[in-house]
Amino acid sequence: MARTTADEPSEDLVASAKQERAARRNPFGRIALFIRQVFAELRKVVTPTRKELFSYTAVVLVFVVIMMAIVTGLDYGFGWLISWVFGDGQFTG
Incomplete structure (x- = not known):
C-alpha cells in the first residue's frame, strides 16, 4: 500500500517532538507531550x-x-x- 501525505505526521508536530525529546523532560512533561500529540492527531479525524x-x-x-x-x-x-x-x-x- 502506497503511503500518502495523510499517513505522515505534520511537520510542526515532528519538529515539536524533536525539540521536546532534546529537552529530555521529566515523566510528567512527557505525558503532557503525549496528550498534546494525541489531541493534535484527533483534530485530523474526519467523522462520516x-x-x-x-x-x-x-x-x-x-x-x-x-x-x-x-x-x-x-x-x-x-x-x-x-x-x-x-x-x-x-x-x-
Missing part, C-alpha cells in the same frame, strides 16, 4: 456524514448476512456428507 454512516452500516450488515448464509450452507453440506459417509445416509439436520 449521516448518509455515509447508514451506507457503511448497510454494507456491513449485508456482508454479515451473506457470510452467515455461506457458513450455514457449508455446515449443512458437510453435515450431509459426513452423515452419508459414516451414517445411514440420511441427514436429519
Whole structure:
C-alpha cells in the first residue's frame, strides 16, 4: 500500500517532538507531550456524514448476512456428507 501525505505526521508536530525529546523532560512533561500529540492527531479525524454512516452500516450488515448464509450452507453440506459417509445416509439436520 502506497503511503500518502495523510499517513505522515505534520511537520510542526515532528519538529515539536524533536525539540521536546532534546529537552529530555521529566515523566510528567512527557505525558503532557503525549496528550498534546494525541489531541493534535484527533483534530485530523474526519467523522462520516449521516448518509455515509447508514451506507457503511448497510454494507456491513449485508456482508454479515451473506457470510452467515455461506457458513450455514457449508455446515449443512458437510453435515450431509459426513452423515452419508459414516451414517445411514440420511441427514436429519
